[in-house]
Amino acid sequence: MLSRVAERVYWLARYLERVENTARLINVHTGLLMDLPRDVEIDWFTLVTIFDAEMFYHANFEQINENNVMQFLLAEPNNPISLLNSLSAVRENARTSLDILPEETWEQVNELYLLVKNEMAAISNRRRRQQLLLTIMERCQTVWGILVNHMSRNHAYHFMQTAKHLERADMTSRILEMTSLLMAENRSESMRAAEGILWTHLLRALSAQQMYTQTYSSSVNADGVLTFLIRDEAFPRSLFFSLKAIGRYLWPLPQSATTLEHHQKIMSEMFNENLKELPAEMIYTRMDELQAKLAELSSQISQKWFHPDRSVA
Template identity: 35%
Template sequence: MLSRVANSIYWMSRYLERAENVARFIGVNLNLSLDMPGEYGEQWGPLVNITGDGELFAKRYGEPTRENVLHFLTFDRDNPNSILSCVRHARENARSVREIISSEMWEQANHFYLMVKDAAANKSSLKNPHDFYMAVKMESHLFDGITEATMSHGEAWHFLQMGELLERADKTSRILDVKYFILLPDEQVLGAAIDNIQWSALLKSASALEMYRKHSKQITPSKVAEFLLLNKDFPRSVQSCLRRAANSLRSITGSQQDDFSNVIEKRLGKLLADLNYTHIDEIISCGLHEFLDSLQTRLNQIDDAIFETYFTLRPLTGSSSHLT
């Protein structure tokens, strides 16, 4: 497979997953603004800081009002991580590999982009933001379903899976981090009714509340963190995402279980081993935010290794590589 093709497929899926997760991210605050009053429900400034775009936002908007933050994260063309920018980039990547993906996938990527573009042109689209952000999530789900049903599960599909799953793992960790940066202004609310509302909203943002209820009847911070980080069966948990990403990586490299042939497999395998042998009590005692910050750094290092191994153009040498 051409490195250009693998790169486009990988980033097509990452951008679509990112758009969906930005919608989920915003949904945390929107749900809380309905359920909780005052300082507990209306905090928009930290939202852009958690996405890593605080400096750009401050330069362009200044005041982190609800209207400014929603526009910046949703429709701002100059924000590379806005929903509009992500879906546009995904469509461009899909266009470049139309001969690889199915026609139904291309049509859905195009439809997704046009839906968001039309919403951006319609100033009234955010008057009922819940409907719009739900539509973004459903368009992303539809693309996933079409991909599963219409694309051959070969090498290209595994690159697509890696992109989607690594992006999902990263954003699940960031959604969990929201609790400590936005949803917990002071320690006085710990264990109170307000705290339960916050954790329920957090689980909803990851579409995890119903599955969590089947797993555990009581909502506690440690159990929620354990479910979103370490549960092996829930498809949006960090460990589940990384296990499936590792399976796709092995399908590309041909490596055996518990073996590695490149730095990607080494880094991903070590991270999975750490998660597999880590107990949630150890994570909490050492600091959940610190753990999540380290996790996000390691995910970035895995992404860097994927780029260096498969996507960068190098002079031809005597040794062969998997991608050309």
């Protein structure tokens, strides 16, 4: 497999996962804000902070309001992680990997891109926007369905799955950062009153509510949610599951030993300590660290398989 092609399908999968996660997060967040009293510490801008995109936001918008935040996260050309930019990256990578992806992949991706691009004019309309986000999630699932059901388990597939789980772990860790708001000692009364809704929201942002309820037939609470989203071994969006999957898909790649060692180190650092006993702000720090480690793993993958000629050693 060509290094360049490996790089393209890797990023195709990462962006595809990012598009779906972004759509789900915004969709769920909109639902949450409808339920919350106005004076809680969570608002539209919380979304921007989840993506660590405050700087880009302020460079493009003065006011913080629903319209601007949505414009920024969905359509803004100057926001490198806006949904439309991510989707466009999926499309460009699919267009340049036509020869190794199942035929329908490109068609689906192209169709989705054209649809989203056309609908972007209507995103200030909440109803239309929510509808669009649902469609985006469905279509992303369709693309994954094609890949999983039509693609040989070759290296292209391994790279795509590695990328998907890496991106997913990144997103889960970002959503877990919100726990620092939810568990802050000095959180407001309204926040305390809305706790049940908020923890449920966290689950829903990761499509985890139903599986959580099946696993713990108890009410939704901080302990349960943290344990489930971080350590659950069966739920495919928990940190543990995603990180383990990264290792599984890295393993068959050629000369993967050093990368696997690095991966193993991330795993043990992450799961050897009991996160739920940490104070809230420490969870935030751990998640931040994890994102940095994942970024490093990604650049190691790039150096190893995509640009071996650029590596210094």
